[in-house]
Amino acid sequence: MENSENKDSSQCVRVAVNIRPLVTSELLVGCTDCITVVAGEPQVQIGSHAFTYDNVFGSAGQSSSRIFDEFVAPLVDALFHGYNGTVLAYGQTGSGKTYTMGTNYNGEEHNGGIIPKVMETIFSRVNAKKESTEFLIRVSFIEIFKEEVFDLLDPKPPVISKGDGVSLAKLHVHRSPIQIRETVNGGITLVGVTEVEVRTKEEMASFLLCGSLSRATGSTNMNSQSSRSHAIFTISMEQKRIASCPPGSVHDDSGDDILCAKLHLVDLAGSERAKRTGADGLRLREGIHINKGLLALGNVISALGDEKKRKEGGHDSLGGNCKTVMIACVSPADTNAEETLNTLKYANRARNIQNKAIINHDPMAAQGQRMRNQIEQLQAELLYFRGDSSASSEELQILKHKISLLEASNAELQRELQEQRISCEHVMRRAIDAQVEKDSLIMIIESARNGKSWDEIDSESKQDVDLVKKYVGKIQELEVELLRLQSSNSSRRSEFVDYLDLDNDGLHSKNHFFTVSDTKTADMSGANEDEEQELEHSSLQEKLDRELKELDKKIEQKEAEMKHFTNVDTSVLKQHYERKVQELEQEKRSLQKEIEELRFNLANISSASDEGAEKLKGDYLQKLNVLEAQVTTLKKKQDAQSQLSRQKQKSEEAAKRLQDEIQRIKTQKVVQLHQKIKQESEQFRLWKTSREKEVLQRGWQKRFGGELNGRCSGYDGGDDRLKKEGRRNEYEMHKLLALNQRQKMVLQRKTEEASMASKRLKELLESRKSSSREASGTGNSSAPGIQALMQAIEHELEVNVRVHEVRLEYERQMEE
Numbered sequence: 001m002e003n004s005e006n007k008d009s010s011q012c013v014r015v016a017v018n019i020r021p022l023v024t025s026e027l028l029v030g031c032t033d034c035i036t037v038v039a040g041e042p043q044v045q046i047g048s049h050a051f052t053y054d055n056v057f058g059s060a061g062q063s064s065s066r067i068f069d070e071f072v073a074p075l076v077d078a079l080f081h082g083y084n085g086t087v088l089a090y091g092q093t094g095s096g097k098t099y100t101m102g103t104n105y106n107g108e109e110h111n112g113g114i115i116p117k118v119m120e121t122i123f124s125r126v127n128a129k130k131e132s133t134e135f136l137i138r139v140s141f142i143e144i145f146k147e148e149v150f151d152l153l154d155p156k157p158p159v160i161s162k163g164d165g166v167s168l169a170k171l172h173v174h175r176s177p178i179q180i181r182e183t184v185n186g187g188i189t190l191v192g193v194t195e196v197e198v199r200t201k202e203e204m205a206s207f208l209l210c211g212s213l214s215r216a217t218g219s220t221n222m223n224s225q226s227s228r229s230h231a232i233f234t235i236s237m238e239q240k241r242i243a244s245c246p247p248g249s250v251h252d253d254s255g256d257d258i259l260c261a262k263l264h265l266v267d268l269a270g271s272e273r274a275k276r277t278g279a280d281g282l283r284l285r286e287g288i289h290i291n292k293g294l295l296a297l298g299n300v301i302s303a304l305g306d307e308k309k310r311k312e313g314g315h316d317s318l319g320g321n322c323k324t325v326m327i328a329c330v331s332p333a334d335t336n337a338e339e340t341l342n343t344l345k346y347a348n349r350a351r352n353i354q355n356k357a358i359i360n361h362d363p364m365a366a367q368g369q370r371m372r373n374q375i376e377q378l379q380a381e382l383l384y385f386r387g388d389s390s391a392s393s394e395e396l397q398i399l400k401h402k403i404s405l406l407e408a409s410n411a412e413l414q415r416e417l418q419e420q421r422i423s424c425e426h427v428m429r430r431a432i433d434a435q436v437e438k439d440s441l442i443m444i445i446e447s448a449r450n451g452k453s454w455d456e457i458d459s460e461s462k463q464d465v466d467l468v469k470k471y472v473g474k475i476q477e478l479e480v481e482l483l484r485l486q487s488s489n490s491s492r493r494s495e496f497v498d499y500l501d502l503d504n505d506g507l508h509s510k511n512h513f514f515t516v517s518d519t520k521t522a523d524m525s526g527a528n529e530d531e532e533q534e535l536e537h538s539s540l541q542e543k544l545d546r547e548l549k550e551l552d553k554k555i556e557q558k559e560a561e562m563k564h565f566t567n568v569d570t571s572v573l574k575q576h577y578e579r580k581v582q583e584l585e586q587e588k589r590s591l592q593k594e595i596e597e598l599r600f601n602l603a604n605i606s607s608a609s610d611e612g613a614e615k616l617k618g619d620y621l622q623k624l625n626v627l628e629a630q631v632t633t634l635k636k637k638q639d640a641q642s643q644l645s646r647q648k649q650k651s652e653e654a655a656k657r658l659q660d661e662i663q664r665i666k667t668q669k670v671v672q673l674h675q676k677i678k679q680e681s682e683q684f685r686l687w688k689t690s691r692e693k694e695v696l697q698r699g700w701q702k703r704f705g706g707e708l709n710g711r712c713s714g715y716d717g718g719d720d721r722l723k724k725e726g727r728r729n730e731y732e733m734h735k736l737l738a739l740n741q742r743q744k745m746v747l748q749r750k751t752e753e754a755s756m757a758s759k760r761l762k763e764l765l766e767s768r769k770s771s772s773r774e775a776s777g778t779g780n781s782s783a784p785g786i787q788a789l790m791q792a793i794e795h796e797l798e799v800n801v802r803v804h805e806v807r808l809e810y811e812r813q814m815e816e
């Protein structure tokens, strides 16, 4: 047996042989099986050679359909744990590499190959874990052809040109190879290779198909569709545990980090010898290149598989950080026996190769791990110090220093805790103040709703918030203003009425006044009263108008003040509440931070089992509980603050309602005042009309024989002023009466004189008439008789003139 050495299979490259059945073309040429599988053993025999592998599939070994489950599934599992993996399909052309790998999978028809099963498994696991883990899956597909690497997923289309003929088979596809570079840590990198993100199995399969179509293919004698290039389909997976991931996930052992791993699925080119392929020209040269590559791989495999050479330090792994499996595909046909034997030998050597696969974390995770290690080291030192007194003085000094640091941090925490307590109390006080404010507001609103007067509300809520106090103040001012106006109006009315309300001896009422005021004196007095009334009324009207204007002005002013006041106060209150909420948020954050720190410290000492650590743990737990309780209290306070804000909103609404109420009252009062003024004017107008009517009536009475004397005696005046006036009028009257008497006497005398004069005139006229008759009888007259007549006539004329004068005087007197 050429290899039966047992090694640690988890480290070695695992190798399986897959023996395909004889295909039709082989059967047609009468090929027979040249490989025998030892029953129940992973062992094959070809001629005199026997080889043992990890698994043997096909031709009576394990069923080929078990390749994935038995051989590849562990690599997929390892991929989820952050390990790189490689599946290599090696063998001569037509040996079934593509068939085994399933590289021609198009996403629809399941051909039983490895790749479709890999895809299926990956996505079913991703779906099962998507609640707890974030996945980023990408694929790349490259081809190594004649020692050049091509990107099969390159979105840029290749340049196609005609070769030396016109046949389509002679078309040349020109593609630009991608560059291979060595990285600083000795790995290799493919510059600019396309990596596409995929989210589903179908998407991944579509890229596999796309790359397969791009893959350089040609025909050889051995396999008309043979791949003459190495194809590597790489699945990259990044996974990150979601924060709320429950314990027991795959990351539990590796911390809260990102795992990055790759699975390379490699379909190597045919390993047949050139002479057997019948290739010539370009195909031959391609074959040489392929074989050069495989030879190199074979040499590496040989070197790695040779324990002696490996110990000399030449190579130590194939792919290094990777779990690798190789599937050696062989044809059982006796015509391919030589190639099959070579393949089996290669595969056998590959079993000796050892890999060093490690979990691939990202740098952050590595840093986290380093810190955890450091913590562990510190804990160990602490325990060592506590448990072992034989430690060196230097170590003791270090530990003492660390303890002092811990104590200092502890003191700092306690100080912070104290501060938190103080600030908590402060917040509580403020919350109580706010509560009091809220209650006061509610009380005021309730009182206002219940219809209590502002005085009552004011007296009941002395300690209430300023806002409502100010509102109440404003409302009170307005009310007082209105009341003052009302009282002023009513006092003027009462003054007016009092003024008219005379004593029982005089004029008791307006009506009485009007009925007795039909004398001349009463006329005069009434005229004075009217004037006074008018003056009084107009001055009252003017005053009321002035006051009304003033009131309007004041109301406008108050409204403006209230508006300003409301705006200012709202913004102040808003700022106040916002500040409170911010402060509470800040406090909450700092407390949460403190809790996190405590948790961290607690986690650090969780592994410690000695008494001191337990005590410390207990202390921290206690602190944690206290802090958590504080956070809960703060949250409650925050809720209370929010509630207060809502109450404030309600209060503002209530204030708005009050303002509306003021407006309504104001309108009502002003309207009432206007109405009163109007009523007053109307009343006065009516009074004036009736007064004028009375005066007119008295004028008529006087003109048609007023009873001056009788009426005068009826008036002796109750009022001094009126009495005085009456006496003065009486005196005037007496004076006028005496004058009248005298004038009458003069008139009588004059009348008598006039009648005497008329008599004498008559006599004179009679005597003149008789004289003229005598003269005409005699024919001449005597001179002394004419002279006497002339004198008599002159005397008569003089009398007549006097009579006329007396009459005139009399008439004048009468008129007066």
Ligand SMILES: Nc1ncnc2c1ncn2[C@@H]1O[C@H](COP(=O)(O)OP(=O)(O)OP(=O)(O)O)[C@@H](O)[C@H]1O
Residues within 6 Å of the ligand: 019, 020, 021, 023, 058, 064, 091, 092, 093, 094, 095, 096, 097, 098, 099, 100, 223, 225, 226, 227, 228, 268, 269, 270, 329
């Ligand atoms: N296990 C199997 N059962 C049935 N037929 C198979 C099996 N393996 C391979 N074949 C058939 O063998 C032929 C060659 O297989 P395949 O193309 O996979 O070989 P290959 O090694 O990939 O060749 P190349 O190196 O030229 O690509 C195909 O017709 C395929 O259907």
